[in-house]
Amino acid sequence: MTDPSPRARRLPFRILAAAAVCAAALALLGGAVPASAGPVVTVGEGDCGSGWTPAAAGPQSFQLSDTARDPAEVYLVSADGGEVYAEVLSLLPGVPRTLATALGPGRYALRCVFTDGTVRTSPVRGLTGAVADPVRGIPPLPDLDLAGPVNAYRRYVDAALPGLLAAGRVLDADVRAGDLTRARADWLTAHLDYERLGAAYNSFGDFDAAIDGTADGLPLGTADPSWTGFHRIEYGLWHGQSASVLRVLTHRLVGSVQGMIADFPSADIDPGDLPLRSHEILENALQFQLTGSSDYGSGTALATLRANVQGTVAVLATLTGLIAPRDPGLTGRLDSGLTALDRDLDADRTPAGAWIPPAALTLTQRQRLDSDLGGLLEQLSTVPDLLQGRPNA
Structure with missing residues (x-):
């Protein structure tokens, strides 16, 4: 879990371009409104969707204008509220936004959720006609629906932490005995135990930097006395x-892991973070492992990548029940992508079983790994948008 800033927790990031959104999910649009954006639909103090009068199925595009005091989220939903077809988040008063999608024949409404808690729904509109490729609606996702996956992931972390502590103690014992050859092997075991917890790092607070921080950004780099944790031990x-x-350093590592374990029961896991981590773990691996930027001499970046794959599998296991009804084919595509990447990593080892540093991969090995990881990340990028919190209509 390499942190781009060794003294700060990594923060969530998302690509909000329309191309990153699953075609089977929602059309998410925003920004400045062009002059040809279509009719103006008002979100106001006493109504939701004044001026929205569609009649024909097919492409829909109109400007949303918030004339109320508070910002709002606007959802285009089925008449019974059971499916969401498009959304505009953070609609600000006086800052118009465009909502665009393609609807099939049916009955629809707009739902406006204001930041003060007020919820309003427009009259239902019936659309007739045919369209070749309408957007498929997805069920809304109240925040409480993520409580089960968060609790399941917390149990996964709780079960893994004792093993991490035991592995850290073995590493410390090796160094105490002066057996640095054995310590190199046991360092990798302990480090991979930590890397499999990729979705929890934001809940580990300052312990993440103490346990797995890099030397990037430190005043003295690798010579900085404040640098601690797995990568500092790796360097040595x-x-x-x-x-x-x-x-x-190994004694301090054990102490940091003990402190993290003691702190974890009171740590929060933001429900919205879990879908994000399903993509971000391997996005970080692409940035830090395959570039070699987090390698301080062990040459085991591909082992770390495999641990990150295992961590991603653990996250997705908690989310499958929410993904399947929203995109029935996605879990199968993700399984195929993860299997292909794991197979690549099996092949990227020496005949003796040692890990090959990324820089030493053949061109064929590198191209295969880049292709399979890139394809998997494209699929994973749809999960955060698919499982973004959306209230029931």
Whole structure:
């Protein structure tokens, strides 16, 4: 879980371009409104969707204008509220936005959810006619629906933390005994135990930096005395530092893991973060593992990537029940992508089973790995938008 800033928690990031949204999910649009954006539909103090009078199925495009005091989220829903077809989030007073989608024949309404808690729904509009490729609606997702996956993931982390602590203690014992050859092997075991917890790092707070921070951004780089954790130990083990120097670091690592374990029961996991992590874990792996930027001598970036794949599988296992009704084919595509990537990693090892550093991969190996990881990330990028919190209409 390499942090681009070693002294700060990694923050969620999302690509909000329309191309990143699953075609089977929603049309999410925003920004400045062009002059040809269509009719103006008002979201006001006493109504939702004044001026919205569609009659024909097919492409729909109109301007949303919030004339109320508060910002709003606007959803285009089925008449019974059971499916969402398009949305505009954070509609601000006085800042018009465009909503565009393609609807099949049926009955629809607009639902306006204001930040003060007020909810209004427009009159139902019936659309007739035919359209070749209408947007498929998806069920709304109240925030409470993510409570089950969050609790399941918390149980996964709780079950894994004792193993991480035990592995850290073995590493510390190796260094205390002066057996640095064994310590190099046991360092990898402990580090991978931590990397499999990829969706929880934002809940680990400052412990994440203490346990897995890099030297990037530190005033003295790899010589900075404040640098601690797995990567600092890695640097020492593969750069000839003595057991007496490393013992201070491994002892501190064990203490940090103990502190994290004690703190975790009171730590919050934001329900909205879990779908985001399903994509972000391997996005970070692409940025930090395959570039070698987080390798401090061990050459085990591909082992870390495999641990990140396993961490992604653990996250997706908690979300399958929410993904399946919203995009029935997505879980199968994700399984295929994860299997292909895992198969690549199996092949990217020496005959003796050692991990090959990314820079030493053949062109064929690198192209195959890049292609399969890129294709998987494209599929994973749809999960955060698919499982974004949307209230029932």
